[in-house]
Amino acid sequence: MENGHGSTNCASAVPEIKREVPNILVTGTPGVGKSTLCAKLAEITEMRWLEISKIAIENGCLEEYDEVYKCPVLDEDKLMDGLEEIMRHGGNIVDYHSCEFFPERWFDAVYVLRADTATLYDRLKARGYEGKKLEDNIDCEIFQVILEEAKSSYKEGIVFEITSLTEAQLHENIEKICLWVQKWFQDHPT
Numbered sequence: 001m002e003n004g005h006g007s008t009n010c011a012s013a014v015p016e017i018k019r020e021v022p023n024i025l026v027t028g029t030p031g032v033g034k035s036t037l038c039a040k041l042a043e044i045t046e047m048r049w050l051e052i053s054k055i056a057i058e059n060g061c062l063e064e065y066d067e068v069y070k071c072p073v074l075d076e077d078k079l080m081d082g083l084e085e086i087m088r089h090g091g092n093i094v095d096y097h098s099c100e101f102f103p104e105r106w107f108d109a110v111y112v113l114r115a116d117t118a119t120l121y122d123r124l125k126a127r128g129y130e131g132k133k134l135e136d137n138i139d140c141e142i143f144q145v146i147l148e149e150a151k152s153s154y155k156e157g158i159v160f161e162i163t164s165l166t167e168a169q170l171h172e173n174i175e176k177i178c179l180w181v182q183k184w185f186q187d188h189p190t
């Protein structure tokens with residue numbers, strides 16, 4: 001089966017089952033606030049927070065090390081195969097800074113977090129990013145690369161752009177997503 005970009009992976013041969021709990025993808029440039037949002041959301045909804053970067057390391061799903069960006073490169077197929085079963089059953093909040101390689105059928109909602117340049121710069125600097133890695137991540141946000149990726153990989157109606165720069169916005173976003181989850185349950189009675 002194809003994902004949003006036409007690539008394939010062998011896990012998609014597994015027959016689909018009807019999810020009783022939705023799957024949510026939270027994506028965006030590093031530093032936009034994905035982990036902060038996901039941690040809170042997982043606590044409130046009791047859904048499972050899947051930090052893809054950590055899962056990839058823990059399960060040996062890394063192919064090589066990118067010296068320019070100083071980060072590991074994912075073995076996407078191995079990772080997708082490993083996650084297939086857990087995603088089929090639903091109840092997951094997937095947290096990753098890219099979104100085009102996940103199978104489209106996995107997600108019921110895709111939240112793309114956005115941040116302004118000044119805030120993102122400070123956050124990434126504080127994290128120790130510098131040089132090309134810092135510049136490219138800032139450019140990625142300015143040119144809304146992840147938002148465009150999400151829009152071209154998932155159905156328009158399930159992609160939501162949100163901003164999480166302050167505590168107040170964080171709470172607004174949590175409320176908004178919790179309402180979306182409630183509505184999903186109403187629309188998908190068991």
Ligand SMILES: Nc1ncnc2c1ncn2[C@@H]1O[C@H](COP(=O)(O)OP(=O)(O)O)[C@@H](O)[C@H]1O
Pocket residue numbers: 028029030031032033034035036037123164165166167169170
């Ligand atoms: N809504 C928010 N209000 C204030 N600070 C935030 C908010 N969201 C994230 N941060 C801060 O921004 C930094 C990056 O957030 P993080 O959740 O780690 O981003 P990501 O997971 O997208 O890389 C952290 O220091 C975090 O405390």
